[in-house]
Structures are given as C-alpha cells and as structure tokens.
C-alpha cells in the first residue's frame with residue numbers, strides 16, 4: 001500500500017516536471033537517422049543470408065534493436081522501390097515501375113508528400129546525403145525535398161578501364177568488379193559517411209532532425225580496396241546455392257520481367273570464370289559499406305543524440321549472384337525481394353527479431369508512429385508499431401512486391417505466391433524450401449491445399465495496376481494484346497532465355 005502510494009507520488013511528480021518541461025520548450029521528439037544501402041540482399045549477419053559475410057556494424061545495430069527477418073521491397077529496382085518507400089504508395093498505385101520518371105515530373109504525382117517533407121512539416125530539420133532517391137532526383141534547385149543536401153551518391157575513384165573486360169548486354173561500364181590500387185577515402189560512400197559524421201557533430205540541438213544517409217555499394221561496379229577482399233580469401237567463402245535447371249518449372253514470363261539487361265546471366269559468368277570473382281567482390285563491398293555504417297553509428301553514439309535517435313537501416317532490394325540463372329535484381333523471388341530492415345532506438349526492443357511479413361512502405365507510417373507525429377494522408381503501408389511493441393504480434397497482410405504492371409509476388413510467414421501479367425503462377429513453401437526452388441503450381445497435379453494457399457495470397461494482390469506513369473523509361477515491361485513488350489519492343493518468345 002505504502003509502496004503504491006510512493007510510486008503514485010513519484011509518478012505525479014515526474015508527470016508534473018514533464019508538464020513544466022513541455023511548457024518551457026516544445027516537446028523533444030526523437031531524431032531519426034535513416035541509413036539506406038543500395039542493392040544489398042540478405043547477406044548480412046543479422047539475416048544469415050551468407051554464412052561467411054562479415055558485417056559487424058549491422059550486427060551491432062541488430063543487437064540494440066529489432067530486425068525484421070521477413071521484410072520485402074515493393075519493387076526489385078531502385079527508382080520504384082525508393083519512390084514507394086518515400087511516398088508510402090505502391091508502384092501499382094503510382095505507375096512508377098522504371099528508373100524514370102521522378103515523381104515531381106508527373107503532374108498527378110507532383111504534390112505527393114514524401115517522408116522527409118512530412119517530417120519537415122512537423123518541425124524536423126531534414127538532411128539527405130548520398131543515394132536516397134534514384135539518380136539525381138530531388139536535388140534540383142526549386143525542389144524542396146530536404147532542408148540540407150549532402151554529397152550525391154557516387155562510385156568515387158575508378159580503375160582506368162573495366163577490370164573484367166567487356167560484358168554482354170551493351171558492355172555497361174557499371175558491370176565491373178574487383179580491386180585495384182586505391183584508398184577507402186577515395187570512395188563515394190566514404191564521402192557520404194564523412195558528411196553524415198560532420199552533420200551529426202554540428203547538428204543544432206534545439207530542433208529534432210531526420211538525417212537520411214544513402215550508401216551506393218554493394219551496387220555494381222563492386223570495387224573495394226584489397227583489405228576488404230582479404231576478408232574473403234579466394235577459397236575461403238561459400239558460393240551461393242545455384243541449382244542447375246532451377247527455372248525448368250518457372251514460366252516464360254518469369255524471364256520477360258528481366259528480359260534484356262546489362263547484368264550478366266549465370267551462363268556468361270560461368271563461361272567467363274566470373275561467378276566466383278563477382279561473389280567475392282560483392283562480399284568485399286558489403287563489408288566495406290558496413291564499415292561506413294560503423295562510422296556513422298559511432299558518430300551518433302558519441303553525440304548528444306545517442307539516446308534520443310531512432311535508427312533505421314534498409315536496402316532498396318536484393319540481388320542474385322547466379323541463383324536462378326541470373327545476376328542482378330528484377331525478379332520476384334527472395335533473392336530480389338528480401339531486404340535487411342533493422343530499427344533501433346527509443347521505444348524499440350533490444351536484440352529482438354520479428355518474422356512477420358513487413359514491407360518497406362511500412363516505414364513511413366512506422367517512423368511517424370515512433371516519433372509521435374500524425375500519419376500522412378493516403379498511406380498504403382501499415383505501421384509496424386504493433387510488431388515493435390510485440391515482435392510476435394501477428395500481421396495478416398502479406399508483403400507484396402511488384403515488377404512492372406501486373407507482375408506481383410506475395411509473402412506471408414510461410415509461402416511465396418507469384419502471378420505474372422499473363423496469369424502464369426508460382427508458389428513456394430519457404431518453410432521447407434527457403435531458396436524457392438520447387439514451384440508447387442507447376443505441372444498437372446497441383447494439390448488442393450496448394451491451390452487454396454495460392455488463392456488466399458492472390459486475393460491480396462492489387463486489384464488494378466496503374467498504367468505506366470508519363471515519362472516511364474528503363475526496364476519497362478508491358479503486356480499488350482499481342483504479347484509482352486520490353487522497352488517498347490515485342491519479345492520473341494522463341495528467343496533463347498538462359
């Protein structure tokens with residue numbers, strides 16, 4: 001009784017001080033540090049996607065926060081994924097499926113309020129450095145996307161010529177990997193991390209901040225200095241599981257969604273002895289970018305904001321390293337859709353994992369909830385606050401990924417269902433087949449159970465897909481009356497696929 005009274009008294013006094021404090025100055029909302037990484041799949045220690053990968057900074061972040069182990073992007077490509085995350089809208093709602101357009105160039109989308117803008121409206125100082133939006137989008141004068149702009153994303157120093165030589169699909173200069181004499185300090189991501197560190201050091205303390213830091217690696221070209229390659233000696237790392245004939249049970253339309261791309265297919269990588277070098281370079285770049293995450297996290301921890309900042313780390317989509325006959329993204333399988341998503345800070349549980357389905361587009365409403373500002377209008381994501389309060393809290397809606405109009409996948413805790421624009425389907429039991437190799441809807445003897453699972457997940461897919469937004473370009477697939485068109489050119493279904 002006495003103890004209860006005492007606690008009530010303490011509570012009343014604390015409450016009273018809180019009121020006094022609030023009247024003296026505006027309530028101190030948590031800051032937000034958002035770290036985005038480009039083309040990083042689940043090869044990070046907290047997700048266990050590769051047995052040998054070394055990502056101590058991300059492991060450390062996971063130790064002080066909550067890792068969503070079943071998080072998926074809304075599009076397996078930079079611009080549509082980032083557009084979705086930053087606007088809270090699905091690609092099927094905006095019609096942004098390709099590397100263009102930028103939303104402000106589309107009259108119907110121009111007034112969408114992005115996450116930094118929403119936070120700015122609620123008193124936050126916003127800063128963006130590196131790759132948050134695709135390309136140079138948002139950086140032009142007159143576009144009020146951020147209060148402060150840091151350096152743009154960039155590769156930094158490059159070798160004089162491509163290390164691996166010419167590649168198929170147009171010999172794109174980005175399609176390269178390996179090491180050459182240079183310094184970590186000469187890399188684009190180093191400059192972005194340095195900028196973030198400086199901004200944290202000189203950050204005003206009288207206004208909450210929303211700092212977005214976007215790293216470019218392990219996006220191609222996968223260049224890193226020798227020390228990062230030394231972490232993965234040539235015979236000292238596992239190769240990803242690559243199953244010959246894995247696509248014998250996937251439909252032709254699974255090829256159309258990545259029909260003609262600069263990313264080499266596995267057949268070329270194997271024929272040119274480049275598969276192992278690519279995997280090694282990708283691992284090296286992951287560890288390098290992790291070291292840049294460490295620099296930013298260290299700066300935050302040494303700052304006055306250490307205790308009052310929500311940290312969120314995500315990647316815009318995954319990456320194939322030879323699995324299912326391709327390298328790159330632009331598929332609807334786990335290699336492309338599964339992404340790191342880690343949150344830490346005030347209100348977030350420590351060293352926990354949540355395997356409920358989560359979508360990157362949930363971040364906008366989730367972070368709004370975590371800092372206590374109103375929800376923006378028209379959010380299509382669902383706040384993850386219930387899972388942050390209780391990582392076991394069930395979530396009914398599966399995570400949906402879209403690659404061009406009409407091609408979708410849906411993941412719940414166990415299954416992945418895929419439907420392409422021509423109606424072709426796939427279903428995988430990820431509980432027994434985590435790499436999604438056995439399409440349970442292939443062949444003539446589909447079980448009633450599997451049909452029912454497929455139909456249940458299909459019901460969640462967007463009912464209508466917005467047509468291509470004006471100005472759509474790059475990696476565009478369209479299903480027209482007479483077949484599929486890739487970048488405006490009709491696909492010949494008899495053409496060789498692998």
Ligand SMILES: [Ca+2]
Pocket residue numbers: 038039077078219316317
């Ligand atoms: Ca990307």
Ligand SMILES: [Ca+2]
Pocket residue numbers: 245246247248249250436437438439
């Ligand atoms: Ca297969």
